[in-house]
Amino acid sequence: MKLLKPSWVSHNGKPIFSVDIHPDGTKFATGGQGEDSGKVVIWNMAPVLREEDEKNVNIPKMLCQMDNHLACVNCVRWSNTGLYLASGGDDKLVMVWKRAAFIGPSTVFGSSSKLANVEQWRCVTILRNHTGDVMDVAWSPHDVWLASCSVDNTIVIWNARKFPEIVASLKGHTGLVKGLTWDPVGKYIASQADDHSLKVWRTMDWQQETNITKPFNECGGTTHVLRLSWSPDGQYLVSAHAMNNSGPTAQIIERDGWKTNMDFVGHRKAVTVVKFNPKIFKKKQRNGSSPKPSCPYCCCAVGSKDRSLSVWLTSLKRPLVVIHDLFDKSIMDISWTLNGLGILVCSMDGTVAYLNFSQDELGDPLNEDEKNAIHQNIYGKSLAITTEAQLSTTIIENPEMLKYQQERQRAEQANHRMTHEAQAHKLTSVVNGESLEDIRKNLLKKQVETRTADGRRRITPLCIAQLDTGPSSIKQSSQLSCLVFSAILSCSASTPSYRPVHLVFCSPPLSIPDSVSGATAQASSLNTTAMKSNLLLTTSTKMEPMKALDSRFTERSKVMPGVTISMFNVCLESPFYLTGYVRVFSSNYKVGTFYQGHFLFLLSPTAHLQATPSSEKEPCCVVAIPVAVLKLPTPTPQKAFTLQVSTEPPVYLEVENDVSAVSGAKLSQLRCSREGREWDTLLPSRVITAAGSSDVVAVACEDRMLSVFSACGRRLLPAILLPAPMSALHCAGFYVMALTACTECTVSQSLLTQQGVPVIGLSNGKSYCFNSSLETWNLIADKQDSLVQCADFKNCISSQDAPVSQGPLALTQGHNLNAGRLASRLSSTPHHLQHGMTLVFLENQLASALTLRSSTEYHYWLLIYARFLVTEGSDYRLRELCKDLLGPVHKSAGSAWEPTTLGLRKRDLLRELLPVIGQNLRFQRLFTEYQDQLELLGNK
C-alpha cells in the first residue's frame, strides 16, 4: 500500500466535506466550504497518481472550481456515466453540473487567483425542494434517479432523465437524514438518520421495506454525516455510526432478512463514512492452469471521527489495514477508483489522502461479466444487459441513440437506402462567421440601443454563445520526446565463438513533436570495442536493463552472449505511423524504428537486411543474406503448456497446439487469463514459446512468426517473420525481446507496391511485405492459411461498400478472399471456433493493410472488423478500438497518440464507426460515451 497526501488539494484550509472520483478515473471532485460560499472543485487525477505529472507545471492540477453554492457543500457525486456531477449543500439546493463546451478557459472574474478554469462545468439544473441543508446525494444504478437527503428529515427522489421532476419524497425519518446508498441491483435505497434509525425503501413503490433501530439505540452525540454503503454484490449493507456494547461500530446488515449479527468494530469514535469498493474480489491465483474456485469477497473502507481509516475484506476477520492519525479532524468522505485499487479520503481538516493498494493486497477483481453473473445468480436479474432477450426491454438512454435507432428502423423499411447522419452540428463560438475579436472592435457601434417609454436607455446585449454549444478546444499537449536508451548488456561469453543475437524491444508510447522534421537518430557511443572484447572473453557478468524491464529479464539475460550498447539518444519527429523511423547503422548493427508508439529496437550482428525503394514501379530489393555461424538452442514444440507471465496483475498464458483440425489444417490456440478476464486467439502454426507482460503478449510459432497482441488480445502487428527460428522470448511492459537463433534464408522474387512497400511472393504460396519501420518481413498472405479458408465475415460486408479489388492487399491475396466469403457454406465448424477464426483473420487483414499502407483497404477492413465486433458483441476489443481512434482526451505526460493513420483521421474513422456500433443496442453505453467525447473534443 502506498499513501500520499497531496498538499495542493485544498480549499485554502477550509473543511473538505466530500470527495468523489470520476468513473473514468481522470479527475475527482471535492466539495466543502469556500470563502463566503460553498465550493466545488474538480481536480486532475494524474498529478495524484504520478509524481512526474505532479512536478510538471504544464499539467493542470485544478480543472475547474465552482463557487455557485451559497453555502457549504456537503456532498459531491458523479453520475455513473461520468457526464454529470451532483452537489448538495447547506443552501438547501442540489445542483447538477455538466461539462460545457466553451470558448476557452476563463478565470472567475474578480477573484484573486489568476488560475484559469481548464474545464468548464456548468450548472444545468438546480433542484429546489428541500427546506433544510442537503446532506447527501446518490445516483441510482443506470442514473435513472438521483436521491438527495436533508436535515428536513426527507429524502427526495428526482427523475434524473427529466430534472427537476420529483419521483417521490420519502418521509418517515424523524431526524436529520445524513446518508444514502442505493442497492446495486436497484431494488432498494437505504438511508441513515440522526433519529437512531436506518431505513430501507423499495424502489418499486417507494414505501419503507424495513426500519432498523436496534444497533443505533445507544448512539449518542452526532456526527456531521452518516454515509452508509451497500456492498457491490448487494448482499450487505453497512451503516455508519452504530453502537455495540457501548463501542462504536459499523453495523453489517444482511439483505437476507435484514439481520444485524455482524459489525466492524475497533474505531474509538463514531463511524462517519463507510464505502464499499466497487469491485468484487477473489483470491489470487497462484498457479495458472487450474484456478481454484474461491469464494468472492468484498472490500470496504471505514472512516471515523477518531481520524483513522480502516480497510476490511469480508473474507478476513480483522481489518486489512488501519491507519491512525491520517488527519487532524474527522474523516468526512471516501471514494474508490473504479478499478478498486485506489482510494481518496477527505477530512474536516481540509486535506485529502490517497491510498493505493496492489492486487496482492486486495486480490483479483472480478470483471463486469463475472459480477453480473453473481447478480444474476442471486437476484435473477443483472444490471448489465447481457442477453439479446433482454434487449427488447432495454430503455434507450440517449437522444442521439434514440434518433439513431428510429432512423435505422426507417432505413430498414426503405430498403437500406437511407444513411444516417450521426452528427448534429452545433453552434460554434463565432457569430455569423465573425470572430470574437472582430465583434469586439465594433461592438459599441453595432449594439442595438433603444429608449424605453420613460426615456431610459435600453441596450440589447449581443449573444456571443449559447449555453452548452461551442465545443471546447482541448489542446493536445505535444511534448518533446527524447528516447534515452540505456541498456548495458555485458555477459561473460562461455565460448569464444560469436553468437548472433536478435533483440526486439517495444517501448511504451512516446509523444513526438510535430515541429521537428526529418528523422534523426544519434547513436552516441555505440561501443564496438566492448563488443570485441566480449568476443575475446569477458569475465564480468553484469547487466543494467532499462527501468521498465523487470528482474526476470535480468536473470535470464545473463546467459545471453555479450553485446554492449551503452546509450542511444534518439530524437524522432515525423509523427506518422510507419513513415517516421530511425535506423542507426554502426558497423553491422542496425537499430531502429517506430511503430505506433512502440519503439522497436533491432540489433543483429550478422544480418544486414535493407530494402531500398528507388523507383516506384521497378521491383527493387536488396537483400543481404545473413550468414549463420552458430545456432542457439531452440525449444521444441510441445503439445500444450502454461505459464504465468506476470504477477502484477496476474496473467496466465495457456497454449495448446494442434487444438483442432479444420479441413485438414491444424490450428493452435493461445488463451490468456488476466484479472479473471479471458481471451483466446488462434494461430495457424504451432506455438513454440510465448511470453507476456501486463501490456502485451507475444508468441513465437514454429514457422518463425512472431505475433504481438495487446492486453485484450487484439493483434498489434501482423505476424513478424523472424530471420531465424525463435530461441527465447521475453516481455516486460511494452517491451518485447525476441532472441533468435540465426539461420540462412533466401528470397526468390520481390516486387514493390504503389505505396513503396516491397512485397515478395514465395512459391509456397506465402507473400510477405517488408515493413520498413520494423525492418522485418511481415506475412500478408498465405494460400494454405486455414484461417483464410474458414473466416466468415460475409454478414459484415455491407452492400454500400465498394469491394476493394485494386488495393495491394487484394492483389496479393487474390482468390483466397472469395473462398473466405463462402466459408459459411463450406465448413461446419463450431460457432465459437468460427468466430475466433474470423476475428483473427480480420485482424490480420487490418494489420496487413496498415503495413502495406493501403488506406482504402484499411478503411474497408476496419469497417468490416467493427461490424463483426458489433454483431459478435466483443465488448473489450470494440472499446479498445474506439479508445485508440479517439485518442487521449486529457493531458497527461507521455502520450504518443497519432491523430491520423495512413492519412485518415482517426476521429473521422471513429465517427464513421459510431453508427455501426449503434446498431447493437447492447453497446449504447459505448456509443453514447464516444459520441459525447467526440462532440466534446470538437473535431472540426
Add this chain to the structure above:
Amino acid sequence: MAKVQVLNVAVLDNPSPFGNPFQFEITFECMEDLPEDLEWKIIYVGSAESEEYDQTLDSVLVGPVPAGRHMFVFQADAPNTGLIPESDAVGVTVALITCTYNGQEFIRIGYYVNNEYTDPELRENPPIKPDYTQLQRNILASNPRVTRFHINWDGCSDKMEDSENVDPSPNSSSSSSMVPSSCLAGKALPVGLLSGNSMDCL
C-alpha cells in the same frame, strides 16, 4: 445561485482625458432566460469623504437576456465637474459598476481611478481650481474589486424565506436599488484609506 455571472469587464479607452466618456465592455453569462431586464449603473465617487458627492453617471437597461453568454458596451458621460469637491478632483477615487435585477443589486464592481495632470509643471504646482481639461483619468483596470450579493431571482414572492440564507449584507433587501452606493463602500472598497496608500496601488 446567481442566474447572472459577470465573466469579464474590459475597460476601454483607458487612460483617457478626464472629459471622455467611460466605456466598459461587459461580458456576462445567464443561466436561463430572464423575464426582466438587468439594470446596470456606473457610479462615480466624487469624494472619499462623503457619499453625498456620489454621481450616478448613467443607468441602462439591458435586455432581453436569454440564456447564454452576452456582451455589451456600457458608455456613460464623464462626471459633472461641478459636483466634485475641488479638493478631491486630483488624486485617487473610485468608479463603481452595479447591476440590479428586479431592483435587487447582485453584483458591484469597483475600480480605483487616478486623476492626475499629465503636464509635469501642473503636477508640481497644481492650480487651486482644478483644470479638468488637463486632467487624465486612469482606471486601474487590472484590479477590479468584485462583491456579489445573493438575491431572489424568482420574482418577489417568498422573499422572506430567501433572505434567511443570504449573507447579512445591508444591500440584499428589496430596497437596495434605492440605497446609494456608499453604504457598501466600506465593504467593497476601503475608500477611506485610499488617500493614504494611493501610491502603492498605482
